[in-house]
Amino acid sequence: MYKLIKKQGNAKRGEYRTPHGTIQTPVFMNVGTAAAIKGAVSSMDLKEIGCQVELSNTYHLHVRPGDEIIYQLGGLHRFMNWDRPILTDSGGFQVFSLTSLRGKIREEGVTFSSHIDGRKIFMGPEESMRIQSHLASTIAMAFDECPPSKADRRYIEDSVSRTARWLVRCKEEMDRLNRLEETLNPNQRLFGINQGGVLEDVRIEHAKRIAELDLDGYAIGGLAVGETHAEMYHILEETVPHLPVDKPTYLMGVGTPANILEAVDRGVDFFDCVLPARNGRHGHVYTRRGKINLWNAQYQLDTQPIEEGCRCPACRAYSRAYIRHLLKAKEMLGMRLCVLHNLYFYNTMMQEIRDALDEDRYPAYKRQALAGFEELGL
Amino acid sequence: MYKLIKKQGNAKRGEYRTPHGTIQTPVFMNVGTAAAIKGAVSSMDLKEIGCQVELSNTYHLHVRPGDEIIYQLGGLHRFMNWDRPILTDSGGFQVFSLTSLRGKIREEGVTFSSHIDGRKIFMGPEESMRIQSHLASTIAMAFDECPPSKADRRYIEDSVSRTARWLVRCKEEMDRLNRLEETLNPNQRLFGINQGGVLEDVRIEHAKRIAELDLDGYAIGGLAVGETHAEMYHILEETVPHLPVDKPTYLMGVGTPANILEAVDRGVDFFDCVLPARNGRHGHVYTRRGKINLWNAQYQLDTQPIEEGCRCPACRAYSRAYIRHLLKAKEMLGMRLCVLHNLYFYNTMMQEIRDALDEDRYPAYKRQALAGFEELGL
């Protein structure tokens, strides 16, 4: 399963073996919400841009096309023609943020209305596990609540306790599902999620509690939801040491290249974020000198690629001037090229991070990369 | 230049040599209005789906990004990174259909308002040639008026006379531009355009008149604008024999696979049409049995590719069920895959037409192809 190859400081260089192939960590998972990367990027494209793990959203796939449909079609891997690892989130984050909740959160779970057709849906730990089992992802995430960032201590403590109880139920249900004959992926892995807002003591206590369950991996959720970067790094410093070092450590929904470099240094080795794809769709593209906005007039006659030397499908063939024109002309190709570049940029940075760790020079790599980004800002 | 390799009946199998490579005809040109195929399809993709000639729109590129910009960037080939032939239309069709005309059509040309920013623009034969010279396409089209389909005989006769006079001016201006030192493509070709609505005598007289100019190729414009298929085929039968057989014969903006099969039989060997890309963006995809609508519920669990045996990037990797899901989830990837399939379908049909002509079996090929389409309809 997970092999900790080496550490430099707290930074982990690992290898996670799965039935869908081995993941080299630190890794950035590329987000394909509804079983496709927004920006007309396909699973074939993901291979070309160095993606190791695709991440899909349980909530979105449950409401459309429906996890039953995907199950009947042989699971998510066959559905989207991707044979490498897939991680599915639990649906919790979308349920608590996208939908209009009907009634309050109860011990069993929550009832909410689909954002597509308003249909009432109930979801709790067991439902989330069943949906993810239908999807047959490589890694399922536990069903949790991410408490509102403004919540008070009392609310957070209650929420975190419930999330801990839900996790036990998730584990039991996943074990049961993995033993069923009709289960598509009987080796589905389960990662637990640490919560607690920016309250160190709650985070630490919860981390210790879930660590005892001997899950396949552990995530830190509920960060990058409004707190400062300093607060986020502090929480990582306090919490990560209480999660098993010999398991994957996943920081959910984070973040900028600088965030990733800092979190790696604090022991995180799985990441995902919608930022590079979303920025790409807006024509904001990453370079080693920082982020540039291709809408700016200064690129109108710029025959350079987004970044000189980049081997992505956009930079190998097209100029900033051309991509800028595509964006202005509302040609979808403009978005596609920017998304391809940005994901390639992230995936390549992760490769460089792994190389630096392999060669015991991560601190120097990080320093240099951060200094580079500062010129234009991230 | 153009070599008529052989004829079967009136069907022409030709070869058109250009500084950007040799075009095998009959050929379908893939429409990239604003220097990109709508549906996130790039010039790299065009190579993969067997496109020989890309077609861009002079009007669109004149208003955005501006032909001066493209000229400064080294022309359209460099701008969009496409080294094979490019045909640009004259802008006339868009000027007369997309814009709000200010004042009437005069001998010099027309004044109209940009559909982007309302800016007043004047365009006549010389302006169209200068813009196309800036774009540096392989083949430029003459500036013409496509008379409204409801126009009376008097209007059409006057319009066609003016278009004939404009053609002389186009030729003179193109000759002048091709001799200038700063011209990017000094070998730019010029095709004239036959007009005349559905009036055979006007069409024939105009065809004879423009044939005398010894242009690089001849197009038939102003068809597929509301007349019946029978009327269109009749006009082709009457008109094409009066255009030089030893020059490219281009039917502008046509059409369905059946239209193309019929027009080839009447001596046409260049085609373009927005239909396959537009249909693709709507989830309507071509098969040898006719067109299918991937939105239909019957494809929800359909694990087949759009068409069994198709070697396009969509069919090699994805099922109807997956593409249907993408369309419903408004994922751009759905449109992209359908457009790739449809253009591949058209380009492949043209290859089959050429093969059939090479082997003297075009009538049988055409009969069989038409019979196949009839099952589901086009």
Ligand SMILES: [Zn+2]
């Ligand atoms: Zn790039």
Ligand SMILES: [Zn+2]
């Ligand atoms: Zn296909």
